[in-house]
Amino acid sequence: MMTMTKNRLTQAMREMRGDETQQQMAMELNVSREAVTKYEGGARNIPQDIAxxxxxxHDNPRFALALRSQYTKTGPMWLDGPNVDLHRSAVREKTLEEIKEAYEAIKALSFAQPFQSLSSWHSPQIEKVLEEAVEAITSLEHLVVVVCEEASISYNETWHKHHIQLRSKGYLQ
Known part of the structure; x- marks a missing residue:
């Protein structure tokens, strides 16, 4: 049975192809049409170089989210359930709410002591920090995707600029 992650990835790949035929995409990627069919159908994982x-x-942020989720089984997934509102204003408000909740949870937990020395009473607080942080990350990822898509700003270039900044500050080698 195909996982939800694989469904999101194959759907994003088909959307990226748009009106282009599988044969045209295959020629651009230097693979067979059958390979494209298998990638889109979820029968074969998309190799790193092809991804x-x-x-x-295509500079497709939803495809990037789906790839990360498929290969690492971590990170945010594109929200597409019946209760999600992906209008830019709603995404902004939800992001502000999630950041505030993460901030409050982090602020409430002391990081001074090693976690190993904390009592079991602190475990729920630690889990709350992680839960709120993950929710904030998910909302921030959606904010980046929605803004990039609606404002026609390159998702790839946004991350590239960020990586350059991290290197210039000595956070990356």
């Missing part, structure tokens, strides 16, 4: 080529060409 990078697709991101370079």
């Amino acid at each position: 990078q080529n697709l991101m370079a060409k």
Whole structure:
């Protein structure tokens, strides 16, 4: 049975292809049409070099989220349930709410002592910090995607600029 993550990835790949035929995409990626069919159908994982080529060409943030989720089984997934509102204003408000909740949870927990020395009473607080942080990360990812898509700003370039800043500050080698 195909997982939800794989469904999101294959759906994003089909959306990226748009009106282009599988044969046209295959030629651009230097693979067979059958390979594209298997990627889109979820029968075969998309190799790293193919995924990078697709991101370079299509700059699709939803595809990037789905890739990360498929390969690492971590990170935010694109929210598409019946209760999600992805209008930019709603995403902004939800992000502010989630950041505030994460901030309050982090502020309430002392990080001075090693976690190993904390009592079991602190475990729920630690879990609350992680839960709120993950929710904030998910909302922030959606904010980045929605703004990039609606404002026609490159998702790839946004991350590239961020990575350059991290290197210039000595956070990355």
